[in-house]
Amino acid sequence: MGETELSIILLSARVAFTAILCALVPAFAVAWLLARREFPGKGVAQALVTLPLVLPPVVTGYGLLILFGSKGPLGQLFENLFGISFAFRWTGAALAAGVMAFPLLVRPIRLSLEAMDQGFGEAARTLGASRLTVFFTVTLPLALPGVIAGAVLGFAKALGEFGATITFVSNIPGETQTLSLAIYALLQSPSGDAAALRLIAIAIALALAAILASEYLARRLTAGGRV
Amino acid sequence: MSVLKKFREKWKPVFRPEFRKNNELEHFRDSARSGSALCVDIRGRAGSFEIETAFQAGAGVTALFGPSGAGKSTLLKMIAGTARPQSGRIVAGGRTLFDSATGTNLPPEKRGIGFVFQDARLFPHLSVRRNLTYARWAGRRPASRAFDEVMALLGLEDRLDAAPATLSGGERQRVAIGRALLADPALLLMDEPLSSLDKARRNEILPYLEAIRTEAGIPILYVSHETSEVARLADTVVLIENGRVADSGPAAAILARLGLAAGSDPDEAGVILEGRVVDTDPSYHTATIALGDDRIELTGNGFAPGMTVRLRVRAGDVAIAIAPHDRLSIRNQLPAIVAEIRRDGAFATVALGFGGQQLLARITAKSADALDLQPGGRVHALLKAVSVEMARVEKPRPALTSASSPR
Numbered sequence: 001m002g003e004t005e006l007s008i009i010l011l012s013a014r015v016a017f018t019a020i021l022c023a024l025v026p027a028f029a030v031a032w033l034l035a036r037r038e039f040p041g042k043g044v045a046q047a048l049v050t051l052p053l054v055l056p057p058v059v060t061g062y063g064l065l066i067l068f069g070s071k072g073p074l075g076q077l078f079e080n081l082f083g084i085s086f087a088f089r090w091t092g093a094a095l096a097a098g099v100m101a102f103p104l105l106v107r108p109i110r111l112s113l114e115a116m117d118q119g120f121g122e123a124a125r126t127l128g129a130s131r132l133t134v135f136f137t138v139t140l141p142l143a144l145p146g147v148i149a150g151a152v153l154g155f156a157k158a159l160g161e162f163g164a165t166i167t168f169v170s171n172i173p174g175e176t177q178t179l180s181l182a183i184y185a186l187l188q189s190p191s192g193d194a195a196a197l198r199l200i201a202i203a204i205a206l207a208l209a210a211i212l213a214s215e216y217l218a219r220r221l222t223a224g225g226r227v
Numbered sequence: 228m229s230v231l232k233k234f235r236e237k238w239k240p241v242f243r244p245e246f247r248k249n250n251e252l253e254h255f256r257d258s259a260r261s262g263s264a265l266c267v268d269i270r271g272r273a274g275s276f277e278i279e280t281a282f283q284a285g286a287g288v289t290a291l292f293g294p295s296g297a298g299k300s301t302l303l304k305m306i307a308g309t310a311r312p313q314s315g316r317i318v319a320g321g322r323t324l325f326d327s328a329t330g331t332n333l334p335p336e337k338r339g340i341g342f343v344f345q346d347a348r349l350f351p352h353l354s355v356r357r358n359l360t361y362a363r364w365a366g367r368r369p370a371s372r373a374f375d376e377v378m379a380l381l382g383l384e385d386r387l388d389a390a391p392a393t394l395s396g397g398e399r400q401r402v403a404i405g406r407a408l409l410a411d412p413a414l415l416l417m418d419e420p421l422s423s424l425d426k427a428r429r430n431e432i433l434p435y436l437e438a439i440r441t442e443a444g445i446p447i448l449y450v451s452h453e454t455s456e457v458a459r460l461a462d463t464v465v466l467i468e469n470g471r472v473a474d475s476g477p478a479a480a481i482l483a484r485l486g487l488a489a490g491s492d493p494d495e496a497g498v499i500l501e502g503r504v505v506d507t508d509p510s511y512h513t514a515t516i517a518l519g520d521d522r523i524e525l526t527g528n529g530f531a532p533g534m535t536v537r538l539r540v541r542a543g544d545v546a547i548a549i550a551p552h553d554r555l556s557i558r559n560q561l562p563a564i565v566a567e568i569r570r571d572g573a574f575a576t577v578a579l580g581f582g583g584q585q586l587l588a589r590i591t592a593k594s595a596d597a598l599d600l601q602p603g604g605r606v607h608a609l610l611k612a613v614s615v616e617m618a619r620v621e622k623p624r625p626a627l628t629s630a631s632s633p634r
Contacts, residue, residue: 119348122309125335126342127410128366137365141352 004173005195009202012178015090016158019098020105020151027105027150028143034106035113053103057163064096064168092169093176097161101154108153112146113139145218152214156207179203264446265289265306265414269315269325273301278312278470287462288440288447290478292454298470299450300345303416306448307342308335320413336366341412345419347403349391355402356387362410371411380442381405381435397428401435408443415439415447421456429456436460437618458482458499458539459618483578483585496576497541498587504534513612519582523559525612530619537618542576542587544614548607549598559610561586565602568595575600579608586610 030049034042052060068075070087078084086092120142124134140147162180169176171185183199186192268281278298282289291299304310306317306324314327319340324333349358359377362368378384381401391399400420407415420436421429433456440447440460451457457464457478464481466474474481479499505522506515507530514530516523516538530536551560563579563586575595579586586608600606 117348119344119346120350122335123342123344123348124350124361124365125309126307126338126340127362127406128336128368129361130334130336133365137361138350142350 005198005202007174008177008179008182008199009206011090011174012159015093015097015178016155018091018094019101019158020155022094023098023102023105023154024147024151027102027154028109028147031106031109031113035110036118049106050103052100052164057100057161058167060099061096061164061167064092064099064164068092068095068168086169088169088172088176090169090175093161093165093178094158096164096168097158097178100161100164101157104157105150105154108146108149109143110146112143112149116142148214148218152210156210159206159210160203179206264320265448266316266318267302267306269302269305269312269317271301271305271310271312271315273298273310273470276470278302278305280467280470280472282465282472282475284446284448284463284465286446288449288460289463289465290457290461291448291450291467292457292461292464292481293452293467293473295452297452297467299452299467300418301470302467303342303418303448303450306414307340307416308333308338322413339411339413341407341410341415343400343403343407343415343417343420345422347391347399347423349394349399349402349406351391353391354387355383355389355391355394358391358402359383359387359406359409361406366410368409368411370409372409374409377405377408380438395428396424397431400424400428400432404435404439408439413445415443415445417447417449419450419452421451421453433459454482454485454497455539455616458497459537459616483587496543496587496589497539498585500538500540500584500586502536502538504530504532504536506532514617516617518561518584521561521582523561523610523612525559525615525617527617530617534619539616539618540586540610541614542589544611545579545586545588546609547577547579547588547590547594547598547600548609551607555609557609557611559612561608561610563606563608565600565604565606567602568600570595579606581608 030045033039034046034049039045064086066072068078068086070076070079070085075086078086084091086095116139120138121134124138125131129137159178160180161178162184165176165178166181166184171177171181173182173185177185179199179202183196183203186196186199264286265284267283270277270279272278276298278301280298280302291302293299301310305312306319308324311332312325312327315325316323316328317325319338322339323329323331324338325331349355350361353361357364360374363370375384378387381404383398383401383405386394386398386402391402394402400423404417404420421432424432437460449457449460461478464475464478465472466481466485474484479501483498485496500518502516502518502523504514505517507513508515511526512528513524513526514536516525516536525538546557548560551562561581563581566578566580566585568578569576570592573592575590575592577588577590577595577600579588588608598606
């Protein structure tokens, strides 16, 4: 494996990990709201969450460009508040990957919350646990398989994200050129086939490893009586 | 918090086993009896119908008894704080848990109540031990009750490291009871804890519940629609129908009244009698029980003279004879007086008075006519020894003082 290939993989991993780590907490919050609370406009909220899944990725990428570009309202807000800029940077690639992976994170978490017997929470409260304690000792551990499933699905999606990323932050080697973008660039040049095949093999290996790791984790964490 | 602390101080004698032998506890029990440990007066909604209930519960087991869907479980939830009444007041052990007038509504975790759910609700991701001690590590409740003692009481010592999913239904319910007891409750609520179990499992759990009634020393509110459970466990019965209190009083009296009430399940009709063991015959595994001036002989091991026992006699197991018979397998023949006869179709339920107590006999209408039974008539009540359920009672129950067992 060459140095460029390694840097492409490292960049892709950084983008995908950042995307999932940042998206996980809001995804859990949204999943919890959708599963446990009734509020006006719930249907619209549900549709908005699912939107990146069904919208052409190019449209999502363009939307991000409008909102989070250097002149976009949210882009300027982040620049001023946290000093984070997204335009044509790897952080932008992570944002695009996170937004595209968001529906995939929310869905399994929401399903696991909906399947959970709320009586467990009730029982925990009568045993003296506050709402917050119930969340950390009962709700979260019981939703963990859903969280892991979501995180793995989302990670795979983030790793392979293409359309929104290339639209939002372009294809800059060393900065925004993730695995899929690099494969695409190589396939565009007449002599890039061999290099592209190597990256494709790596992509397949990474995807398989992610699935196996998640299955192993899910089995360990759902085995009864471990805590 | 200071209120909570004061509350704990007040209830300390009940929580701490080492105080048990102290007179303080006896004193407390007496005051709880007269002052009543739980006072409920609430109105609220449960699905389609209104709940409007007022009752008091003192020491011992108070059964909320009534048909399914009468609002009993909702009532329990309101006491526990997981459902909210529209208005009213709930006071437990001198502490106000809910009062719509002052806007008081303590969250469930601050109510100091133990709840045993119908479906156990053991946390599936935690071991039995972590489930049992949940109130201590997650609820920050004090470890006032000795863990080992509760485990011995419930027979759970061997299953502590098991996962809840591997437990039998009966074991699961025992863990749920232990978990609630270890939460240091001032009041224990049980919502049909046996209804998810088959008959064999129920009989496995009932002795544990009886032990808890005696050992826990806290008031227990027990929701059930099973006459046999109520008969075996309850000291006081609050009859709930359509969200309202239809009747309340000592268990024996209410169940006797229910036995004659139209609409209740005739197969479950019966009475509870309290008596004293006066003699045992190990060679036949029998015990002679004094019921007032009358004596009956029942089967059972482990009974000793002087013990107080509680009997449940089903109406269907009592026969009536005009004169005593000596060439009969039924040896228990109590002289009695017909108090009341109620007919329903082919059957008749006859209330029989003897020595200040009451028996119910369920016979056919044809038999009643053939014997020409009339209120005030002298008869003999025949009890088959094998069909009477007998359980040991630790101390005389104020609810059942009609059973004249001098102590």
